[in-house]
Amino acid sequence: MSQSKQQKQTIVFTTFMVITVLVSAISIGVFFYIFFNGISVLSWGFFTGVPENGMTEGGIFPAIMGTLILIVGSGLVAFPMGILAGIFMNEYAHQNWFKKFVRLMTNNLAGIPSIVFGLFGMAFFVNGLGFGVSILSGCLTLGVLILPIIIRTTEESLKFIPDDYRLASYALGASKWQTIWRVILPAALPNIVTGVILAIGRVAGETAAILFTVAAYFLPKMPTSIYDETMALPYHLYVISTSGTDIEKARPYADGTALTLLMLVFGLNLLANWYRKRLNKKIKV
Amino acid sequence: MMTRKKIFEKIIEAVIYASGTATTIVVLLIVFFLFREGLGLFRQAPMQKTYTVAVHPQNPVRQLSIDQLKAIFSKKEKNWKTFGGKDQSIETFSSEDIEKHLKGQDLGEAFSKLKGLVTTYAQNKENLVVVMPKKFMPNKFVPIPTEHMSIGAFFGGKEWRPTSEPIHSFGVLPIIAGTLLVCFGALLFAIPTAIIAAIYLVEIANKKVRNIINPFIELLAGIPSVIYGFFGLVVIVPFIQKTFALDMGETALAGSIILGIISLPTIITISEDAIRSVPRELKEASFALGANHLQTIFKVIVPYALSGIVSAAILGVGRTVGETMAVLMVTGNAAQMPSSFLDSVRVITSTVAAELGETAQGGIHYRALFMLACVLFILTFWFNLLAEWIVAKKTQK
Amino acid sequence: MSSQNSLSDQNLSLDETAKNMTSEAKIITRNLDFFYGDFQALKNINTQIDAHTVTALIGPSGCGKSTYLRVLNRMNDLIEGAKVKGEVLIDGQNIYDKKLDINELRKNVGMVFQKPTPFPKSIFENVAYGLRVNGMTENIKERVEKSLQQAALWNEVKDHLKKSALGLSGGQQQRLCIARTIAIQPDIILMDEPTSALDPISASQIEDLIMELKERFTIIIVTHNMQQARRVSDKTAFFYLGDLEEYDETPKIFESPASEKTQNYIRGKFG
Numbered sequence: 001m002s003q004s005k006q007q008k009q010t011i012v013f014t015t016f017m018v019i020t021v022l023v024s025a026i027s028i029g030v031f032f033y034i035f036f037n038g039i040s041v042l043s044w045g046f047f048t049g050v051p052e053n054g055m056t057e058g059g060i061f062p063a064i065m066g067t068l069i070l071i072v073g074s075g076l077v078a079f080p081m082g083i084l085a086g087i088f089m090n091e092y093a094h095q096n097w098f099k100k101f102v103r104l105m106t107n108n109l110a111g112i113p114s115i116v117f118g119l120f121g122m123a124f125f126v127n128g129l130g131f132g133v134s135i136l137s138g139c140l141t142l143g144v145l146i147l148p149i150i151i152r153t154t155e156e157s158l159k160f161i162p163d164d165y166r167l168a169s170y171a172l173g174a175s176k177w178q179t180i181w182r183v184i185l186p187a188a189l190p191n192i193v194t195g196v197i198l199a200i201g202r203v204a205g206e207t208a209a210i211l212f213t214v215a216a217y218f219l220p221k222m223p224t225s226i227y228d229e230t231m232a233l234p235y236h237l238y239v240i241s242t243s244g245t246d247i248e249k250a251r252p253y254a255d256g257t258a259l260t261l262l263m264l265v266f267g268l269n270l271l272a273n274w275y276r277k278r279l280n281k282k283i284k285v
Numbered sequence: 286m287m288t289r290k291k292i293f294e295k296i297i298e299a300v301i302y303a304s305g306t307a308t309t310i311v312v313l314l315i316v317f318f319l320f321r322e323g324l325g326l327f328r329q330a331p332m333q334k335t336y337t338v339a340v341h342p343q344n345p346v347r348q349l350s351i352d353q354l355k356a357i358f359s360k361k362e363k364n365w366k367t368f369g370g371k372d373q374s375i376e377t378f379s380s381e382d383i384e385k386h387l388k389g390q391d392l393g394e395a396f397s398k399l400k401g402l403v404t405t406y407a408q409n410k411e412n413l414v415v416v417m418p419k420k421f422m423p424n425k426f427v428p429i430p431t432e433h434m435s436i437g438a439f440f441g442g443k444e445w446r447p448t449s450e451p452i453h454s455f456g457v458l459p460i461i462a463g464t465l466l467v468c469f470g471a472l473l474f475a476i477p478t479a480i481i482a483a484i485y486l487v488e489i490a491n492k493k494v495r496n497i498i499n500p501f502i503e504l505l506a507g508i509p510s511v512i513y514g515f516f517g518l519v520v521i522v523p524f525i526q527k528t529f530a531l532d533m534g535e536t537a538l539a540g541s542i543i544l545g546i547i548s549l550p551t552i553i554t555i556s557e558d559a560i561r562s563v564p565r566e567l568k569e570a571s572f573a574l575g576a577n578h579l580q581t582i583f584k585v586i587v588p589y590a591l592s593g594i595v596s597a598a599i600l601g602v603g604r605t606v607g608e609t610m611a612v613l614m615v616t617g618n619a620a621q622m623p624s625s626f627l628d629s630v631r632v633i634t635s636t637v638a639a640e641l642g643e644t645a646q647g648g649i650h651y652r653a654l655f656m657l658a659c660v661l662f663i664l665t666f667w668f669n670l671l672a673e674w675i676v677a678k679k680t681q682k
Numbered sequence: 683m684s685s686q687n688s689l690s691d692q693n694l695s696l697d698e699t700a701k702n703m704t705s706e707a708k709i710i711t712r713n714l715d716f717f718y719g720d721f722q723a724l725k726n727i728n729t730q731i732d733a734h735t736v737t738a739l740i741g742p743s744g745c746g747k748s749t750y751l752r753v754l755n756r757m758n759d760l761i762e763g764a765k766v767k768g769e770v771l772i773d774g775q776n777i778y779d780k781k782l783d784i785n786e787l788r789k790n791v792g793m794v795f796q797k798p799t800p801f802p803k804s805i806f807e808n809v810a811y812g813l814r815v816n817g818m819t820e821n822i823k824e825r826v827e828k829s830l831q832q833a834a835l836w837n838e839v840k841d842h843l844k845k846s847a848l849g850l851s852g853g854q855q856q857r858l859c860i861a862r863t864i865a866i867q868p869d870i871i872l873m874d875e876p877t878s879a880l881d882p883i884s885a886s887q888i889e890d891l892i893m894e895l896k897e898r899f900t901i902i903i904v905t906h907n908m909q910q911a912r913r914v915s916d917k918t919a920f921f922y923l924g925d926l927e928e929y930d931e932t933p934k935i936f937e938s939p940a941s942e943k944t945q946n947y948i949r950g951k952f953g
Contacts, residue, residue: 082307085307105309115658120319171793171872173786174812177297208609234610
């Protein structure tokens with residue numbers, strides 16, 4: 001009796017393990033498929049050139065630059081406001097209905113599909129405020145998209161800081177903001193930065209939100225102002241793999257673009273992990 | 286000195302409180318703009334904005350519904366008698382027919398002569414119904430008031446033909462059906478798989494195994510959806526095409542597979558948290574009563590963590606319903622009622638993403654797509670609230 | 683019953699001393715009540731604490747001694763629902779006056795906590811912190827060095843001031859916190875069980891330090907350690923269930939306490 005009970009457990013647990021390993025195998029599969037197909041395409045010229053022959057060959061420099069611009073721009077929008085809002089949630093808001101309401105709104109904002117952000121950006125920034133399809137509109141849209149990520153990580157990071165620091169600082173005559181600025185924020189920084197990097201990864205890969213707010217189908221020259229459109233890596237990948245002039249011919253070019261995007265996002269994730277570990281170690285010494 | 290410190294403190298506080306309301310303001314703005322654009326759909330007729338419908342003054346018919354107009358222009362109804370008119374066959378004239386009816390004639394610069402030509406053509410045709418911009422309407426023709434797009438026609442309509450002329454069809458049923466089919470297929474395998482993986486990672490795997498597997502789950506969550514779409518397009522779509530010997534592999538099945546993969550990490554991580562929150566005493570009590578680990582997992586841990594797991598599944602549903610790029614790239618986007626997983630389907634998100642770029646701002650098609658986005662917004666908002674409510678209810682207990 | 687009598691006697695005599703306030707009185711509390719919501723944590727506390735003395739606050743857990751300590755630098759303001767009645771005078775000024783600058787008060791009334799609380803900054807920056815937030819940015823280096831010397835830590839850390847303070851031992855960390863507190867030159871230092879988280883050797887170093895610091899500061903220390911109270915303090919206050927049960931010269935409290943409860947507590951019968 002007990003023997004069979006044990007056997008059953010072994011069988012079920014082994015099945016569970018196999019399924020879990022298969023799940024991880026998916027990510028390995030996707031990653032290596034993109035990697036081995038794309039790696040032969042990557043070259044210096046690929047990173048620095050412009051698309052040629054109806055976007056079937058050439059380089060992806062304008063798309064890389066566009067994505068970097070969007071990262072910086074959306075960061076400028078979301079980081080200050082998100083971090084301040086996170087500070088509000090953990091340091092200023094009292095446990096009342098308002099805080100609960102704000103949390104509810106933040107969680108819901110995080111759950112809204114990115115295409116809805118795209119439409120909102122189109123209706124509000126592009127048409128409503130008259131910014132047109134532009135870097136400005138795109139950065140604002142992406143900014144509100146990552147706002148909840150920043151708020152949550154900031155709040156979580158601040159929650160992690162022991163109250164002793166706050167009390168000790170107040171006891172030295174520091175004001176609330178001095179305490180936050182000089183003690184709490186520096187201590188919470190590693191985790192906040194990690195969240196920020198993950199948010200950047202999100203921006204780098206985001207497509208639906210930029211479709212109608214900033215992304216240009218083909219624009220080989222660099223944008224000159226925030227009212228210009230720009231190409232972006234994820235949108236470029238979408239275009240060349242679904243609606244280019246010659247999709248078959250463009251496959252290697254698309255493989256290279258996919259790998260570049262994947263490396264960018266993957267690199268940002270690695271950076272976030274490395275940074276968190278390094279700074280946490282430094283603080284614990 | 287001290288007062289300056291205090292004033293500074295007050296300013297900072299004001300800025301922080303303002304930032305705290307940022308998300309609320311954004312949500313309100315999203316609701317406002319989405320619904321303002323979307324609800325406009327029901328204040329417009331499903332045809333081009335400047336167009337009107339008119340009949341010959343001798344024709345006694347003064348009222349035609351949208352459905353009747355559709356029937357007339359698709360030649361399904363051929364006699365005026367059906368609509369209370371004379372026993373005459375119906376002849377139609379819409380902008381598409383200009384070439385046909387006024388062949389070879391000089392329309393003038395910027396169609397300046399069009400109105401005159403149309404009038405000449407139409408004046409003696411008692412059985413003619415015309416749809417075209419007001420300024421080209423033949424003289425003396427009597428305009429027929431057109432109904433606005435109705436809520437029923439939107440949510441109950443079986444046809445999504447946003448560009449059919451002169452009357453557009455904005456029935457979302459095929460799109461809703463496509464969405465349900467793809468998401469159902471995705472969750473059918475994603476929810477059990479994710480829960481099993483979560484149980485394995487929290488309860489069964491040792492720390493070493495966990496540390497090896499967790500980065501892969503994180504990677505799964507970090508891969509952008511456009512990459513999944515690309516992977517689906519170049520790997521899964523051809524595979525399905527070959528396996529099932531189809532003309533094209535862009536099917537609901539391909540969408541389900543990709544969406545399932547995308548929703549895995551969401552469900553896994555949240556379920557993991559739920560399972561991890563089971564108190565140790567409960568587990569120990571179960572062991573103490575002679576239950577083995579397997580029994581403990583299914584009789585104690587899973588029931589205790591159930592609300593969290595359910596909430597994870599709901600958030601997974603929200604994730605699949607809202608996912609755009611990957612589905613757009615692998616499902617083929619045919620706006621038809623799907624009959625199996627091997628049909629090409631079109632979901633809410635991909636409809637919006639594929640079509641919005643081609644619409645005129647403020648036009649009826651534009652508004653119909655915003656209305657779709659409103660539906661999407663309400664769905665995901667509701668899923669989020671539901672997930673939170675389930676967890677909150679549990680904590681209260 | 684008898685303790686009830688002694689309590690009211692005590693209050694009477696204290697009221698009188700409060701009226702005849704001498705120039706030496708640093709802190710005076712009059713009819714001080716303190717509430718956490720509905721719970722009254724301090725009941726009608728009347729005390730006078732003289733400058734350049736060490737006062738020990740003793741009593742069982744939850745008796746109100748830490749609350750009393752935190753009333754003096756208004757640390758309790760941070761707790762929601764906290765309410766103060768009565769007067770607390772420092773140098774003759776009511777610190778619960780609405781016009782009072784609370785940061786200025788806390789600069790003047792330093793505090794050392796039970797657990798050493800160095801910030802995750804360098805040793806130097808930890809001591810400089812209080813100076814910087816209070817705008818005392820002149821001669822920071824000299825002030826930091828002097829404070830570290832006064833806290834008897836200078837010789838141990840002078841060669842690695844830029845290292846993280848979190849790398850110090852518990853005893854060193856606590857002395858760093860004391861250095862940090864005295865750097866901003868307060869008049870009063872509140873200590874909330876400053877040695878209870880430390881090993882005996884570190885604890886005795888801190889005790890020695892307290893005796894030295896008495897020359898320059900007025901010190902109030904909450905402690906669970908009777909020997910420590912006896913060794914370092916000039917006066918001892920025994921709190922019980924929110925009442926100030928007895929307050930007198932330390933030798934008197936420990937050798938011939940007036941209240942039976944004090945006696946029981948000191949002899950270790952409860953607490």
